[in-house]
Every structure is written in structure tokens, then in C-alpha cells.
Amino acid sequence: MTPTLEFPLSRRAQNAAGQPISSLMQQALAHPELISLAAGFVDQASLPVELTSAAATSLVSDPVRAREALQYGTAAGHQPLREIVLQRHRNDDGLPACEDQLSVENVVLTAGSNxxxxxxxxxxxxxxxxxxxxxxxxxxxxxxxxxxxxxxHGVACDDGGLIPEALEDELRRIEAAGELERVKAIYVVSYFDNPSGITLAAERRPQIVEIAKRWSKKQHIYVLDDAAYRSLRYSGEDVPSLQAYDETGETVIVAQTFSKSFSPGIRVGWGILPSALVEPVLNQKGNIDFGSPHFAQHLMAQVLSSGEFDNHVAVLRESYREKQTAMIKAAKEFFSSLDGVHYVKPQGGLYLWMQVPESIDTGIDGKLFAAALQEGVMYVPGIYCYPMEGAPRRHNLMRLSFGVQTPDGIQEGMQKLAAAVRQVL
Ligand SMILES: Cc1ncc(COP(=O)(O)O)c(C=O)c1O
Structure with missing residues (x-):
């Protein structure tokens, strides 16, 4: 008899199992009739069909450029696009080129910011x-x-985002536990956070960079500034990235993407890295794909050079602003009579982070999730967004996305969700 063979999996593959996203996708597929306030996709109707078509046509109409784009590129990516994203980053942060530590060598293009x-x-x-x-x-x-x-490891946040004092408290606790040398980075989604919608307050940005530098006692602690939603602002003024406060250019890593502002299907993202990290990151990338899809990078460079990109983002902002208004209006209309409901209107992004009464567990196995499915609406249980260590995990929050649904769909979804909350209270 042949012995039964084992199919061994690496520890990393085992660690990868049980992601929340898979169970949510399964629920969505099993109930196609649902109004999903869970999906973090971008708005289907405003995807840039004409702009992409014009850019692709222009690109392939020149055989020399077309062949270059259709060939492999370098691990760091298409040089003209790296220059464009760096220049745009400097403009956004209001930094003249002569005043920052960065050059195009610090920019690495990737297949999305993930x-x-x-x-x-x-x-x-x-x-x-x-x-x-x-x-x-x-x-x-x-x-x-x-x-x-x-x-x-979680750090407490409030309406201004990550709290610098809480960050120091956690670092002190970690140091007391003899683990400071294990801390390698502080990660912040600094504009219209996913899931909380909060933008890290302007005065906290330099503080967080300073804390990272001061606590870099034996090893470097990086600040990973995930600015995925920066261009989706609907109110208020833009604030500089954390990188603007990194005078030596050694601490902050910026992660950015065209997924939200243009198209996740093209999936071009990038990082602006401290010089010491560029080569090690490129070595890793060299082993994985030795360069992200080159054609997509050429296409994005073409779109940006056409001058139409910013007009597109302006149209997109209008469309999302309308959807966000619909969600806030529906939240007021259907939830304001419920005690214990709390949310902050974000200045941009795609999400509303809603707290329901303490007595409700918003988890996938809780009563609210089941009641919501029965009403015909789905959300992301907040518990998935909490780190396993550090600041306490909370069970009575949900992430509501307004990116995918129409304003009418949002209104209907919110009404159904409020009905589900009433049912379980
Ligand atoms: C906070 C945040 N960072 C990064 C990403 C990754 O986006 P992409 O890989 O498409 O650039 C997302 C996507 O939803 C996000 O919400």
C-alpha cells in the first residue's frame, strides 16, 4: 500500500490562512443581492475608460515607445514615472527640490502600494x-x-489619529518588557485612514517622526507613512506628509498609489524610501519580480503627461463627496435616535467608522452581522482592524464604505443597517 503523503506548507503559508477578507468575500458571493458597505473597491462608474484608452492609443502608436513599454523594465521602475511621482510629492508637501534629501533614486515603483x-x-x-x-x-x-x-502592536488613537503620548507609553512598556530592540517601524495611514477615516493631525506629524528618531536607540525605527488616500480629499486643507518632517531623510518611508486616484486595475504604486533602504528593497524585489509591470508604468506616465490626470481626480472627488454626503445624511437620519452611536465625518477617503452601543458585538459571528445580512446589507466588522497586542481591541465598531454604492444604494444600505441595529438592541 502506498503511504499517505503529507503536503507540507511553509510556516508563512500557514500564517496566511484565515484572512478576514476571504470570509467577507465568501459572504458577498453567497449573497449577491446584498448592498455591500463592506467592499473597499473604488467607484465603478468613474473609472477612467476614455483617459486610459487615449493614453494606451498614444503609447502604442509609437512603435519604439510601445516596444520599450512591452519589454521588461528595471526593478526600480520606469525612470520618467519615478521623476513625475517625486515631483508631485514635493509639490504636495510644498518642498522645493533643493530643500529635501531625496532624489529619483529614492523612488521605487511597485504593483500597487500593497x-x-x-x-x-x-x-x-x-x-x-x-x-x-x-x-x-x-x-x-x-x-x-x-x-x-x-x-x-496597537497604539491608541482619537479624532486626531495616532496619539503621540500613547505611542511613547507603548514604547516605554515594550522597553520595560525588554523588547525595544524588536521594534522596527511605526505604521500610520496618515490621510483618511482605512478604517477610521481620520487624518493624522498636522501637529502630531513632526512629533511622531521625532519620537521614532529618539527611540531609535540601538536600531533604526522607521515611520511607514501610508498615504494611499491622500488625493481623495473632500474638505479642509491638505497637510504635509510625515516625510516633510524627516530632515535627515533617514526615517520616513512613504507608500503611495494610483489605485484610488486612477485605477486599481492598472495597479501602479510606489515608495519613497530612505537611501539606506533602497538597495535592500530592490534586492528583495529582484528576487520576486525584478520589476513591476512595465506597460502599466508607461501608461501612467502617459496619463500624467497628458495633463488630464488632475482633472480626473477633481471629477472623482466630486463624485465621492456626493457619496460621502449621502452616507453622513443617512447616518444622521437613521442612527441619530440610537444612543451610543458615534462617528466622525472624515475629510476624505472612502470610509465611515461607526461605533454602535457597547452591548453590540459587530463581529462576523455576532447577532448584528447576521441581522444585517438578513436585512440585506454587509459591513466590515471593526475587530479585524485591531492589532492583537497593545491598546485594547474593541468589538462594537464597523467600517462602512461609500466607494462602491450609488447615493441611493448608500441611503438604502444605511436604513437597513439601522434596522438591524434596532433589531439586536
Ligand atoms: C490604507 C491602504 N493602503 C494601501 C492600500 C493598497 O492599495 P494598492 O495596493 O492598490 O495600491 C489600500 C487599499 O485598499 C489601503 O486601504
Whole structure:
């Protein structure tokens, strides 16, 4: 008799199992009739079909450029696009080129900013290492950390985002536990956070960079500034990235993307890295794909050079502003009579972070999730967004996304959700 063979999996593959996103996708697929306030997709109707078509046509109409774009590129990516994103970053931060420490050599193009986040984590973290992040924070990044055997450690947040004093408290606790040397990075989603919608307050930005530098006692603690939603602002003034406060250019890593402002299907993201990290990150990337899709990078360079990109983003902002208004209006209309409901209107992004009464567990196995499915609406349970260590995990929050649904769909979804909350109270 042939012996039964084992199918061994690496520890990393085992760590990758059980992601929240898979169970949510399963629920969505099993109930196609649902109004999903869970999906973090961008608005289907405003995807830039004409702009992409014009850019692709222009690109392929020149055989020399077309062949270049259709060939492999370098690990760091298409040089003209790297120059454009650096220049745009400087303009956004109001920094003249002569005043910052960065050059195009610090820019690495990736297949979306998720790849950059993963590459950085893979480059700086060993098993058991710690990344401090907001409680709550972007759950996909926590998944990437878990995958590598690293740990996410929560820091308390308020309406101004990550609280610098709480960050120092956690660092003190970690030091007292003899683990300071395991802290390798502080991760912040600094504009219109996923999931909380909060923008890190302007005065906290230099403080967080200063804390990272001061606590870099034996090893460097990086600040990973995830600015994925920066261009989706609907009110208030833009604030400089954390990188603007990194005078030596050694501490802050910026992760950015065209997924939200243009198209996640093209999936071009980038990182602006401290010089010491560029080569190690490129070495990792060299082993993985030795360059992200080159055609997509040429296409984005063409779109940006056409001068139409900013007009598109302006139209997009209008469309999302309308959707956000619909969600806030519906929240007021259907939830204001419920005690214990709390939310802050974000100045941009795609999410509303809603707290329901303490007595309600918003988790996937809780009564509210089931009642919401029965009413015909779905949300992301907040518990997925909390790190396993550090600041307490909370069970009575939900992430509501207004990116995908129409304003009418949002209104209907919110009405159904409020009905579900009433049912379980
Ligand atoms: C906070 C945050 N960072 C990064 C990403 C990754 O986006 P992409 O890989 O498409 O650039 C997302 C996507 O939803 C996000 O919400």
C-alpha cells in the first residue's frame, strides 16, 4: 500500500490562512443581492475608460515607445514615472527640490502600494519583530505582518489619529518588557485612514517622526507613512506628509498609489524610501519580480503627461463627496435616535467608522452581522482592524464604505443597517 503523503506548507503559508477578507468575500458571493458597505473597491462608474484608452492609443502608436513599454523594465521602475511621482510629492508637501534629501533614486515603483508595504516589511522584519500601528489600522497590512511572523502592536488613537503620548507609553512598556530592540517601524495611514477615516493631525506629524528618531536607540525605527488616500480629499486643507518632517531623510518611508486616484486595475504604486533602504528593497524585489509591470508604468506616465490626470481626480472627488454626503445624511437620519452611536465625518477617503452601543458585538459571528445580512446589507466588522497586542481591541465598531454604492444604494444600505441595529438592541 502506498503511504499517505503529507503536503507540507511553509510556516508563512500557514500564517496566511484565515484572512478576514476571504470570509467577507465568501459572504458577498453567497449573497449577491446584498448592498455591500463592506467592499473597499473604488467607484465603478468613474473609472477612467476614455483617459486610459487615449493614453494606451498614444503609447502604442509609437512603435519604439510601445516596444520599450512591452519589454521588461528595471526593478526600480520606469525612470520618467519615478521623476513625475517625486515631483508631485514635493509639490504636495510644498518642498522645493533643493530643500529635501531625496532624489529619483529614492523612488521605487511597485504593483500597487500593497506590494511596497509588503516589500518593506519583508526587508526590515524578522520573525517576532514589532510594528507599532494605530488601533485600529489597515487589516491587510496586519495580515502581511502576520504572514512574515512579525507582530502588530496597537497604539491608541482619537479624532486626531495616532496619539503621540500613547505611542511613547507603548514604547516605554515594550522597553520595560525588554523588547525595544524588536521594534522596527511605526505604521500610520496618515490621510483618511482605512478604517477610521481620520487624518493624522498636522501637529502630531513632526512629533511622531521625532519620537521614532529618539527611540531609535540601538536600531533604526522607521515611520511607514501610508498615504494611499491622500488625493481623495473632500474638505479642509491638505497637510504635509510625515516625510516633510524627516530632515535627515533617514526615517520616513512613504507608500503611495494610483489605485484610488486612477485605477486599481492598472495597479501602479510606489515608495519613497530612505537611501539606506533602497538597495535592500530592490534586492528583495529582484528576487520576486525584478520589476513591476512595465506597460502599466508607461501608461501612467502617459496619463500624467497628458495633463488630464488632475482633472480626473477633481471629477472623482466630486463624485465621492456626493457619496460621502449621502452616507453622513443617512447616518444622521437613521442612527441619530440610537444612543451610543458615534462617528466622525472624515475629510476624505472612502470610509465611515461607526461605533454602535457597547452591548453590540459587530463581529462576523455576532447577532448584528447576521441581522444585517438578513436585512440585506454587509459591513466590515471593526475587530479585524485591531492589532492583537497593545491598546485594547474593541468589538462594537464597523467600517462602512461609500466607494462602491450609488447615493441611493448608500441611503438604502444605511436604513437597513439601522434596522438591524434596532433589531439586536
Ligand atoms: C490604507 C491602504 N493602503 C494601501 C492600500 C493598497 O492599495 P494598492 O495596493 O492598490 O495600491 C489600500 C487599499 O485598499 C489601503 O486601504
Amino acid at each position: 506590494q511596497l508595504l509588503h516589500l518593506v516589511a519583508d526587508t526590515i522584519l524578522n520573525e517576532g519583530d514589532l510594528v507599532l500601528c494605530g488601533a485600529p489600522t489597515y487589516f491587510v497590512f496586519m495580515g502581511a505582518l502576520a504572514n512574515l511572523g512579525a507582530r502588530s
